Amino acid sequence: MKKIIDKLGRLSCVALLAAAAWSGSAAAQYPTKPITMIIAFAPGGGTDLIARLIAPYIEKHLGNNARIIVTNRPGAGGGIGFTEIAKATPDGYTIGFVNTPNMLSIPIERPSNYTWQSFDLIGNLIDDPGAFTLNTSSPINNLKELAAFAKANPGKVTVGSTGVGSDDHIAMLFFERAAGVKMTHIPYKGSGETRAAVVGGQVMVGAINVGEALAYIKGGSPIKMIGQMSAKRTVLAPDTPTFAEQGYNIESASLRGLAAPKGLPADVREKLVTAVAKAAADPEYIKKAGELFAPIRYLAPKEYAIELENTDKQLRQLWKEMPWKD
Structure with missing residues (x-):
């Protein structure tokens, strides 16, 4: 019996070693x-x-x-x-x-x-820092103008984002609180859809990250950035002021x-x-x-x-x- 047990033990060891070797090989x-x-x-x-x-x-x-x-x-x-x-x-x-x-x-x-x-x-x-973008045909060119329009037209400023709880949605809520305004959130499945909505006039504001927005602008999309949510102006967008520079202490990325x-x-x-x-x-x-x-x-x-x-x-x-x- 002892010989059988010893043999089974040796076989088990061999099997384990073979399995380990196979795993390493895989x-x-x-x-x-x-x-x-x-x-x-x-x-x-x-x-x-x-x-x-x-x-x-x-x-x-x-x-x-x-x-x-x-x-x-x-x-x-x-x-x-x-x-x-x-x-x-x-x-x-x-x-x-x-x-x-x-x-x-x-x-x-x-x-x-x-x-x-x-x-x-x-x-x-x-x-990628967040940003607010608008159609280039919009007369609004900065956050204070956006806040003034939103105050005069409660709920009429529509903001597209990549969904509830996204960085852009949360930043929109921060802006509402900081500016004392009420806007309407429109969730999309991706920033590409948000961009299309801004271009097509389905939403007024596209909450789109800086890198994405710049890529769309370079590709010919008629959109403009009116503020970026970085701590300081990124090297990608040196001419776009931050939210903080415009009086709204908001950072999001x-x-x-x-x-x-x-x-x-x-x-x-x-x-x-x-x-x-x-x-x-x-x-x-x-x-x-x-x-x-x-x-x-x-x-x-x-x-x-x-x-x-x-x-x-x-x-x-x-x-x-x-x-x-x-």
């Missing part, structure tokens, strides 16, 4: 099939543009003939796409962009299937980074983190991102987590003081 070969990259907003927005720009560089640095398929899952202010990322199988074949504050604000304002801790962070790529469902195999996670870091530092990618007016800010997973944790605390305090539901 990680070394990763990826062996296409990777889905989920965008929680509609095509044409800033996240969509940067995703399609950086995907080939991540493929390049992953090696193994990696292929990334960018897929849009818009709706619910990003909640549909974020949920799909969080609930996917954690095998490295589903990754996606998680945007602040939407990814943080949604679990605060309503029941959600995820929190920011539901993800394995891969790396942040963009930090959107981090856009990559994440995967929690529980990635350690080796696979390391390959993804390394590939994204190399892609973010690739000179060709940086040049092309500049052409899209994308405000790049790479954060490694640890630094990214600290940023998300701090912002989450701030938003939870804000919710207690000023719930942002429409």
Whole structure:
């Protein structure tokens, strides 16, 4: 009997070693099939543009003939796409962009299937300040003129954003409070739709991030920025005054980074983190991102987590003081 037990023990050890070797081999070969990259907003927005720009560089640095398929899952202010990322199988074949504050604000304002801790962070790529944009035909050219019109026409100033609880929606509420006005929020599935609404006259104000707005303007869209929500004027828009410069102490920005469902195999996670870091530092990618007016800010997973944790605390305090539901 002892010989049989010893033999079974040796077989078990062999099996475990074989499994470990297979696992290591699988990680070394990763990826062996296409990777889905989920965008929680509609095509044409800033996240969509940067995703399609950086995907080939991540493929390049992953090696193994990696292929990334960018897929849009818009709706619910990003909640549909974020949920799909969080609930996917954690095998490295589903990754996606998680945007602040939407990814943080949604679990605060309503029941959600995820929190920011539901993800394995891969790396942040963009930090884009918010802005108010109007059609170039509008006679309003600054925030004080906008506030005066809103006071004279309560509720008639319509503001498009990427959804309830988005950075732009929250900034709109801040502006309402600071200026003592009431505006009407119109949520869309992405900044591309917001831009189209401003151009088409469906909304008066488009709450669109600086990088996105500049890309649209360069592309010929008849829109103008009347204020940016950064602490100081960004190098991307040196001629556009900040909200603070115009008397409204409001700062708001959107981090856009990559994440995967929690529980990635350690080796696979390391390959993804390394590939994204190399892609973010690739000179060709940086040049092309500049052409899209994308405000790049790479954060490694640890630094990214600290940023998300701090912002989450701030938003939870804000919710207690000023719930942002429409």
